Amino acid sequence: MTEILQQIINGIAIGGVYVLIALGLTIVFGILGIAHFAHGSVSMFGGYLTFFLVVQQGLPLVLAIAIALVTGMVLGVLIELLAYRPLRNANHINAFIVALGLTMMVEGANLQFFGAEQIVIPTNASRVFDIGGLTLPELRLYVILGAAVLIAAMTIFVEETKTGQAIRAVAENRDAAILMGINVQMIPLVVFAISTALGVAAGVMVGSLFAIAPGVGEGLVVKGFAVLILGGLGSIPGAVVGGIVLGVTEALAAGFISSAYKDVIAFIVMIAVLLLRPQGLMGRA
Amino acid sequence: MKRGNILLLIVLMLFVALPQLITVKYYLHLSILALIWVIMAQGQNLIQGYTGYVSIVQAGFMGIGAYSSALMSTNLGLPVSATIILAPLVTALFALVAGYPSLRVKGHYFAIVTLAFNMVIFIVLLNLTDLTNGEAGLSGIPKPGNGRGATIDFYDRQVYYYFVLTIAVVMTALAAVIVRSRVGQILLAIRQNEDLVASVGVAAWRYKLFAFVVSAMFAGLAGALYAHYQSFINPEIFSVAQSLDAILAVIIGGSGTLTGPVIGAFFVVFLPEYLRFADSFRLILYGLILVLATIFMPRGIVGLAHDLKTRFGSAR
Numbered sequence: 001m002t003e004i005l006q007q008i009i010n011g012i013a014i015g016g017v018y019v020l021i022a023l024g025l026t027i028v029f030g031i032l033g034i035a036h037f038a039h040g041s042v043s044m045f046g047g048y049l050t051f052f053l054v055v056q057q058g059l060p061l062v063l064a065i066a067i068a069l070v071t072g073m074v075l076g077v078l079i080e081l082l083a084y085r086p087l088r089n090a091n092h093i094n095a096f097i098v099a100l101g102l103t104m105m106v107e108g109a110n111l112q113f114f115g116a117e118q119i120v121i122p123t124n125a126s127r128v129f130d131i132g133g134l135t136l137p138e139l140r141l142y143v144i145l146g147a148a149v150l151i152a153a154m155t156i157f158v159e160e161t162k163t164g165q166a167i168r169a170v171a172e173n174r175d176a177a178i179l180m181g182i183n184v185q186m187i188p189l190v191v192f193a194i195s196t197a198l199g200v201a202a203g204v205m206v207g208s209l210f211a212i213a214p215g216v217g218e219g220l221v222v223k224g225f226a227v228l229i230l231g232g233l234g235s236i237p238g239a240v241v242g243g244i245v246l247g248v249t250e251a252l253a254a255g256f257i258s259s260a261y262k263d264v265i266a267f268i269v270m271i272a273v274l275l276l277r278p279q280g281l282m283g284r285a
Numbered sequence: 286m287k288r289g290n291i292l293l294l295i296v297l298m299l300f301v302a303l304p305q306l307i308t309v310k311y312y313l314h315l316s317i318l319a320l321i322w323v324i325m326a327q328g329q330n331l332i333q334g335y336t337g338y339v340s341i342v343q344a345g346f347m348g349i350g351a352y353s354s355a356l357m358s359t360n361l362g363l364p365v366s367a368t369i370i371l372a373p374l375v376t377a378l379f380a381l382v383a384g385y386p387s388l389r390v391k392g393h394y395f396a397i398v399t400l401a402f403n404m405v406i407f408i409v410l411l412n413l414t415d416l417t418n419g420e421a422g423l424s425g426i427p428k429p430g431n432g433r434g435a436t437i438d439f440y441d442r443q444v445y446y447y448f449v450l451t452i453a454v455v456m457t458a459l460a461a462v463i464v465r466s467r468v469g470q471i472l473l474a475i476r477q478n479e480d481l482v483a484s485v486g487v488a489a490w491r492y493k494l495f496a497f498v499v500s501a502m503f504a505g506l507a508g509a510l511y512a513h514y515q516s517f518i519n520p521e522i523f524s525v526a527q528s529l530d531a532i533l534a535v536i537i538g539g540s541g542t543l544t545g546p547v548i549g550a551f552f553v554v555f556l557p558e559y560l561r562f563a564d565s566f567r568l569i570l571y572g573l574i575l576v577l578a579t580i581f582m583p584r585g586i587v588g589l590a591h592d593l594k595t596r597f598g599s600a601r
Contacts, residue, residue, distance in 0.1 A: 108568030
């Protein structure tokens with residue numbers, strides 16, 4: 001029993017990372033109808049940059065994360081302006097192919113700048129808490145808390161602020177939003193900045209909790225989309241539930257079945273949901 | 286004879302004469318790989334170019350074809366000529382299982398789900414070590430025919446070239462037949478407007494599944510030809526990155542055309558050889574080409590040539 005609980009705790013930490021990735025994907029999809037496939041690689045870029053600033057430049061971790069977040073936001077805005085905006089009125093499949101091209105570019109750039117070696121972002125969080133026989137490493141706790149804070153912040157931003165309202169309005173009906181005087185040229189840039197910031201945060205978490213290496217970003221973005229399929233598209237609670245379900249499934253699969261096949265099992269769950277509940281666990285029928 | 290047919294004949298004759306024109310053995314090797322990629326790209330084009338569904342599992346299916354053909358010939362001792370025919374059928378079975386859930390979703394989500402399948406295939410190839418030998422891969426995969434020194438010696442690169450050329454021509458012709466048939470017209474209609482197709486009482490999902498499975502069979506066949514040509518395979522070459530190359534081949538050549546995949550296949554095989562960059566540069570460049578081609582040249586090289594021809598024609 002403790003073993004199961006232990007794996008569930010591990011799964012929640014991983015799930016939190018998936019939720020952050022999925023939220024970044026879902027707001028972009030909501031506004032632009034684009035499956036921003038390069039999101040995973042951009043997130044990894046953030047993780048790599050943090051590692052570089054801490055290890056090579058000797059910056060404190062918090063400062064390094066801050067710089068990575070800002071750089072990531074600029075990169076996200078540039079991607080929107082240069083790659084996606086020219087395709088605003090084109091077939092959505094073309095936008096997806098551009099997203100694939102961007103993935104290759106960012107992956108290649110990561111490889112070029114940071115090498116093919118696997119890296120781990122060093123942290124001081126090495127304590128391990130013992131709660132009734134369950135072990136909770138300090139770092140995992142920070143990841144869970146950090147993810148929770150970011151999810152809450154994003155929810156409040158989208159639901160409560162004026163800009164958040166504008167984002168939802170554009171997602172709902174772009175033409176009506178234009179008539180209401182919303183700056184629809186600006187909104188996608190804001191959305192990409194937020195999305196990439198969430199992605200970079202997730203990248204830093206992956207980099208400190210596990211490791212970053214070539215290919216990790218692609219795996220992560222597929223998990224992010226799996227979360228959206230699980231949770232139901234365009235729903236923030238759906239993404240949270242989907243992310244936790246995916247993370248916990250994976251942790252249980254790794255703990256009790258096979259760690260080599262944990263991703264396979266996670267994808268089987270996704271496909272099962274697709275077959276049985278195509279609208280997702282939390283989606284409206 | 287129509288002008289198009291004459292052109293086709295000239296291209297065919299060029300392909301037949303190619304081994305005599307090539308002096309560097311290495312280029313013959315690349316040409317064989319490119320012809321195998323023609324089959325890959327024709328398959329990708331059926332689902333991506335004609336049906337409008339971007340599938341990212343083609344390299345995975347290539348892997349299933351490669352491993353099943355290799356294993357049937359080494360473990361079961363079946364003749365290679367038989368396993369090359371059986372391998373696409375094995376691939377088709379997997380594609381049926383993968384296609385059914387994948388095709389319940391559209392657009393991007395179809396792409397993502399197929400990509401997940403490619404990852405699953407990759408992980409299984411890597412970890413099912415009893416059968417696949419994991420990362421080390423399978424070696425000593427036999428060639429077709431009666432071994433070294435036989436009347437038709439498949440160890441001779443020229444012989445293998447003509448063998449693959451014949452199959453590539455047949456498969457391209459098959460793709461042409463499919464596209465021009467009633468089924469092909471329905472696939473095109475699905476690309477244009479799937480809801481409309483469904484509304485006139487056509488069970489669109491059957492046709493989509495057909496296109497998906499046939500495209501997988503193309504990939505499986507390409508995989509089998511690859512395995513028996515290289516005599517060695519490992520999971521690495523059947524990863525998602527190769528599926529992206531297949532998409533690039535279709536886009537750059539001209540999606541939804543029959544000549545496009547041929548041009549695209551030679552492009553993705555020969556370009557990295559000419560640009561002897563590090564792998565990271567290759568990725569950046571391929572990505573950039575994919576982005577620029579999609580934005581500025583969405584109809585590929587074939588579309589560009591067509592535009593130039595009409596402009597030239599109207600100037601006269």
